[in-house]
Amino acid sequence: FGLLKRVDAHLGEYLFQKSRTKESFSDNCFSRSSSNSSIVTDEGLFEQPEPLAFSSAVMEKILWRRGLQLRDQQQAWQESLEGTRMLEFRQSLPAYKEKDAILSVILQNQVVIISGETGCGKTTQIPQFILESEIDSVRGAVCSIICTQPRRISAISVSERVASERGEKLGESVGYKVRLEGMKGRDTRLLFCTTGILLRRLLVDRNLKGVTHVIVDEIHERGMNEDFLLIVLKDLLPRRPELRLILMSATLDAELFSSYFGGAPLIHIPGFTYPVQAHFLENILEMTDYRLTPYNQIDDYGQERMWKMSKQAPRKRKSQIASTVEDALRAADFKDFRPQTRESLSCWNPDCIGFNLIEYLLSYICENERPGAVLVFMTGWDDISSMKDKLLAHPILGDPSRVLLLTCHGSMASSEQKLIFQEPEEEVRKIVLTTNIAETSITINDVVFVLDCGKAKETSYDALNNTPCLLPSWISKVSAQQRRGRAGRVQPGECYHLYPRCVYDAFSEYQLPEILRTPLQSLCLQIKSLKLGSISEFLSRALQSPELLAVQNAIEYLKIIGALDENENLTVLGHYLTMLPMEPKLGKMLILGAILNCLDPVLTIVAGLSVRDPFLTPLDKKDLADAAKLQFSRDYSDHLALVRAYEGWKEAEKDLAGYDYCWKNFLSAQSMKAIESLQKEFLSLLKDTGLFDGNATNYNAWSYDQQLIRAIICYGLYPGICSVVHNEKSFSLKTMEDGPVLLYSNSVNARESRIPYPWLVFNEKIKVNSVFLRDSTAVSDSVLLLFGGSISRGDVDGHLKMLGGYLEFFMQPAIAEKYQTIRREFDKLIQNK
Ligand code: CDP
């Protein structure tokens, strides 16, 4: 097993040699300068202006003159007809009334915290106030304001909005920058970017040179990146006394932030919303003639989905909810609802009932209610797209002359995004199916009705089992109130909560911050690449520090996969991984895929693991769907089945038959398209690492029984590994940590009675009652030994013999050479044994 270390060392050396061909390794991402055009693909956006050719006195004059120009431009716009109207709108927002107060507090304090209800004008107005006051004081040409958003879609939509409020095009004084996309010009003084982008800038510019204001928006969401950024900024403030930090929150619990920043002043913007009437499930059943379907008759596809209590609700609440849900449903004359046990009630999936109920309520609103848009909060993209399909088949809701049906989620394209804000024609009702993104970061003005399913997808992480899961869980009270508030923007509204009042009462007050409920691996890598010292010491300074065990697990994982060395320093592999903003395991696959010239299938796999499962399993056609998936399976691998399915789709797309192909094969066309675009994104990220030259990247892509791809998958997914033990009729699976485990029913390996390999590597395990593995690939001993790292298993001896021959088999000459030494070691080892 000592050999494995050597393999690692070899790969490390190889990467290191590669990296030395660059002038400055860690600055690689940022060293290329961009062209002067205002559309910039990736980095380069943060380069300093280029005043080099002038003396500072001349420069000052130029900037001063530019400042005056900016001021004149703005004045001219505000005097124009459209400009006046826009200004009037802006002045009607609650934030505008606080303008002077906000500006004076910012002037006098380094850190300011501003809270105010969603839609009161924080995001669009406050950065503008600062910009305007700088321009008025003719310092406008030198100020540089960065406003971070947790999601790319809000960064883009907000920057567009602000530019249009200023009568400009994007890329003039207002710009945006998200990963792989951006719009910024020489005059851009206000930049909206994702939090991740600012963190990447800190990588090369620790003092944020030239930046005058940093605004961190939506801090109430307590995203991991935001919490992380706050620690870094807190350290930065003493080094940059003139830098201003403004934190913005949509909820009132801002004292926490204030005390974190040594009692920074709080400003609250009093809001205005019209009253919204809340209807809970029992009221809905009372006022409509809708009847819930008994549990055992629900044939919605969603039935299989696991239903999980929100982590933060204590155990006793669970049973409390269980009994009260039951009571509520009984009270609602729901006679047939007879859960066998408490357990089966906790498996009761409100989403299922939600699906039919949502359809019913939407048609009820369309037929009986006054005009006004409807906003439907659902758990995720997959739910939204299924719901959309269901609604499109409905006689009223699917009729475009009566309903404008739109969707809103984090991964939608910016063109799609603009549709949400558009006004429908008269007599047409706008219905927007959305994730919790519309809860606080996107405001749709004309909403009068809100449907709230009560859940949101949340990553949670169980440090004890070291198992991450992304499951719908109950939202918090604050979220439910936010959702309700969306209905009262323009007139009194109605909110339909699709769960009983008693469930709401059991919601926790706030959601747990992300840093406390997700794996910390990427975060730890970032801490290391920003040279912020000891990981656990750094994280102990967070607003709320994660459990020590979670931190240790993450560090341990990074050591096992070779991203950190024994002393917690970044290895060369670790450096490369920090350049790839994705889970380390996916980054590892891409890196090895590039090195071993086997890129296309690996790109497909990595992209496939980043989108919703492309293999659909409608409940009523489960057998057909499983059979369709099996056609793609020849390799005892879900990952390779995906590659084959995707390649088939690409072929079909050439004849414009992609959609039919997906329909026939139970594939999601949306996921296929998403994979295609992600592949491009990943490829360009990978090019930036300099690991390959962009040409001969695939000559190893397909080989006999796919050993090379298996090796790459194994390299990424290790230590997600389980052993296959055959008995007479079938096989059983075991992992080191969990003991016996099961395969997810739609895995191709679940259909096999024998797997001619001793190991499975898997992407994800989910704990329900037993532990289930999702997406697995069978690998041989040699692959596991060389690419997986060491694993203690009793009967390795018998398998060692086969190793020698294999090596030559899947190595290209150039790489095989590097493994010659290892090969000799193997031979020696086998002889010794
Ligand atoms: O950040 P906050 O939730 O406080 O509000 P905002 O995003 O600054 O939006 C203020 C107002 O601008 C909203 O209430 C909308 O009326 C309007 N707005 C818009 O019409 N179109 C956008 N893309 C963004 C905002």
Ligand code: MG
């Ligand atoms: Mg906002």
